[in-house]
Amino acid sequence: MTTIELPTRQRVDRLERMWQPEPGVLGWLTTTDHKRIGLLYFWTTLVLFGLGGAEALTMRTQLASPNNNVVGPSTYDQLFTMHGVTMIFFFIIPMTTGAFGNYLIPLMIGARDMAFPRMNALSFWVFLASGLFLYIGFAAGSGPDGAWFGYVPLTTRAFDPGRGEDFYALAIIFNGISSSLASANFIVTMFKMRAPGMSFNRMPTFCYAFLAASFGLLFALPALSADCIYLWLDRNHGTHFFDVAKGGSTLLWQHLFWFFGHPEVYILIVPAFGIATAIIPAFTQRKIVAYPLIAIAELLVVFIGFGVWAHHMFTVGLPTITVVFFAAATAMVVIPSAIQVFSWCMSLITGMPRFKTPLLFIAGFIFMFVNGGLTGLMFVAIPFDQQVHNTYFVIAHFHYIIFGAAVFPIFGGMYYWFPKVTGKLYLERPGQISFWLIFVGTNLLFFPMYIVGLLGMPREIYTYAPSTGWSAYNLAETIGGYLTAFGILALLGNLVVSYRRGEPAGPDPWNGPTLEWATSSPPPEYNFAVIPTVTSAYANWDVADRERDARNLADGAMVLDQGHETAVSSVADGRFSEIVEMPHSSPWPPILAFCLAMVFTGLVIGKIGLAAIFALLCLVSLGGWHWKEPQEA
Amino acid sequence: MSELAVPRTTQARNARAVARAAAERIGFPAGWWGMLMLIASEGTLMGSFVATYWYLRLRAPHWPPAGIPDPKVVVPMAMAGVLLTTSVPMQLASLAVRAGRLTATRLWLLLAFVVQSGYLAYELADYMDELHRTAMTRDAYSSIYFLLLGADHAHVFIGLLLELWLLLKLVRGLTMYRLNATVAIAWYWHFVNLLTVIVIGTLTSVNVV
Amino acid sequence: MKPGRSGGGLLGLAAVSLLAGCGSNADSLHPQGPGAKDIASLWWWLLGGCSFGMAFVTALLVLAWFRRKSMGPGREPGERAGWIVILTLGVGVMIAGLVALFVVADVFTIRGTEAPAAAATSLTVRAVGHQWYWEFDYTGTTAVTADEIHIPVRTPVRVDVDTGDVIHSFWVPELNRKIDAIPGQRNAIELYADKPGVYRGECLQYCGLQHAHMDFLVFADPPAKFKAWLADQERPARAPASALARRGAQVFTQECQSCHTIRGTSAHGTVGPDLTHLATRTTLAGVTIPNSKTYLGSWIVGSQRIKPGNQMPDITLTNRKLRALLAYLDGLH
């Protein structure tokens, strides 16, 4: 920002007043500020990550030695089910789309908020409620124990009389509502709220990744919801969707589940691709190689991902002519990923890499992702897949993908954007140590799983005999597990300490390429005092444009301070289309989320009356929500 | 590029001003895109139901199973046709609102509302009647049959709620917010009508193939 | 099905130290049959190709690591043409490789390892998964066994895989790929053993509490030995020889026959495995414990400690009754 003389100061003050949040806790409850919602997501998912991690460590401890008795089979079954459900639905998706997406996307596209701020708040509160819903069930002793893929008939009433699978089915539908709302919100935000001038060919690759993930969620989740509706009806209301004796089908569950489940895997890692393509330019001071291919590859991974679902079902005995379709798609879905890997590597080589902690995590991510990706590629060979299917080989593969490829960039991103969110710098050396701990730990944790898999160790077994010869590998894995946990604690400790007494970061410590670095750290409620000018995909490197913003502020152009205003532009070319007033903070999202939670509670305890009453209250609160229009407030 | 060139659409206070602002902006508003997202998501859900119907049917030696009469064709098809025609008044309403003709908008919406609620009333009565003859818990066929049909009726019901809410809103004059809502809800109804045709078509297909 | 914590620790340890003698393991990398051999060679090729890819990318990363020396003021970032070559080359090679893999594996190897037609084989076995043991019916004979399947060596055997409850998966890693047991669907797989031996099989689809203890053993015998074994299995159970065993038979009638079958007696239960020739088996409870009087006894009175949640309740018996019962069961050759 240039020297601030009086008119400018007045304008900034106006904005400050205009965007002033409610004070205190009320402010957090009723907030519609994407940054606050992002932080709420971040903390909630962090807690759930801790729970999922604790479950994982308990399992590793049980498997550390043969015939171990740390937990019994029924506890162990609940543990791996909860671990899977938590990490996928309650950690990675909300952490990437929820926390990173919410906080960063409006900043990166130069908007002042999401397209639907109140819906954004709603998706968080619904997510929180669904998490509580599931874990209250778990704490009350009815945790689901049918594995995260909940195959019928094992999860039907006949074989699983407890309440656990009802919690599973409803919690997933409930959580699905949140994710669907969020993804719809992201898509519209990235379509309509981009700063004028940011056409498709100037949108950061980070945004393309989140666009892909959002489209994936939007089209994948309904299949899962349908599946869970069937499961719930079959368990509680005597329908026969999965009942072979009455003309149902058990494979129906698997088809619908994996139609969601495989795109899901890409939905988990594509945001990580986005984080990588955001961090690499900053630490190589070089535009990402092959921008058009990166952009399309990110979309393509998810798109082709919709055509591979039955490669999770190669052992169910489908006709060969059916499975080849999925093998072919599985083979080619490798290519977009390969394109990205090559262009990341080439960007690193042809740029000037500074291996600070975030870039270290990205390098580690590339290594882990290629490792997991290549073993995934092996499943194109159907007979080989049928050999290792459901063994620890598969566990190793998708943990290399999900931990290595999805979570590493999340960690990298935590370090990278920490200065933006807190205004402080993290501690570099401890950060690098935490990386090496996590990198060594995860490889020690997951690599031996490949071997025990090939030696025939099935997944989801609570113990094994010494004669199997799996003991040494499992012990190594457990040690790796604890090493990883230690590394993660080091990471979090670093961030906490840095938050308390880190160096001030300034607006742009990395000379980052995208717009979030063009505003102060932490950003003000209105993100940008003037709607930024954009003439390339690396807006923050266009010095002339940034100076222009400063001039605009000085002579009051593009400040949009006549209300709670932001700019809306056309979809393809980002032509400045209209100026709209955004909703202020609203109490209705948490209220509606609460009513929804009560509806699901009523359903799970079989009190349909209660559910009906609160369904009505949902409608009422929707009425209240829409009573005042943004410009009336 | 200056903000003076573009309309502050939410500040338009009367019907004509709103219509002018709507004409000046480029492309569809965010609200319309939001509705499109809802349609995409709902469409996929209903698509999963329809796919389930066909998947279960593939594995069945007799469809519908012995003892269940083939579903009625003529009346449901006719009703679906009637519902389909309501896309016309909905579209006319969405055109009228963009021309700032508030009364016309109200009238078209009202007309559509009457026809659609009539449709739903008849269909629900019929649904209950069928439920009494064949329980949803009889077998997989009846499960998916009633689920699919019920889900479709639910969509019609939600459409009616939206319409009712919109009519109440329009009593207090026109704003950009309500204009966007009208356009979006018209699209929702196009979706619901198409959906109904597909669902009825699927359920009655046993008489054809 | 809410068992306490597994208490079978010590017992299990002792058990497996005995089982270790069996020398049977589930190592897909030491194939003993043509199916597993084809797949193993497929794996080694895959490993080779993928290791090359892994090495290539790692090399690129290492290269970047050494470029870090060239740190300096952020120069004006610019495009380079070099990447186009790398991209097209790398991607082209990958596509070619994947197409080749697809054709070889999915058009040829599948056929090489699939189940022979029932008519084309001298022996068809029906494997039925139960929570949590495997039942094996020798089609066309009256022979029924549990958890231990005998096949003639160097003969293609068709295994029809079926389930009595939930989804299970039938896998003998050293002989062939796995196939699921799906309710309402008939799947089959081939077993072919090149040389006599004992091969370990497992249930590879999570099927509930005791999924961990649902293994089985495949004994590949010389044809003559197999014929003798099968003939023996077809016979109804031997009548109890001693007075003690006769008392044991009565105990069985009171305590066990509601769940178990012993052909040639009044016992026709179908919850648990067929015990007609129990004494010919080497292991019990899904290869959890060896089949000896001691283990059998502790199983009968305390199966819930050894295999928590399994369908068999702990039977409370006086020592006399137990001894009698064991004497009877021990005579079931």
Added chain:
Amino acid sequence: MRRAAFLQWIGLLVAPLTWIAQHAIGQGISQVSCSEANKTWGVSNTEWQIVLLVVAGLLILLSEGAAIVAYRATRAQGDYDSPPPLGRIQLISIASMCTNVLFLVIVLLDGIASIVDIACRQS
């Protein structure tokens, strides 16, 4: 320029939609032809797969052609960094040119494998 502005969307959208359709219908047909219901319907796998393969292949080639034309029409005026709509057309046509090849490969693998293979052998 106007032509390119139209062709870019053909290039971008036709190939993916074709593949999705071919994939859904193709694997659907393969399941139908092996299903219980097919005893009354009598759908023949091979004929359908051949038709699908040909139609899908042609559509994707058309899509690729459109992308190439759009690219060549705009290449002279600038690259994908240029201001919209030029840069956007460049971006989309470059991306489509590369991805359509991928879809062509998948469709060919699908079609050929499902034609040469014998129907309804359990994998």
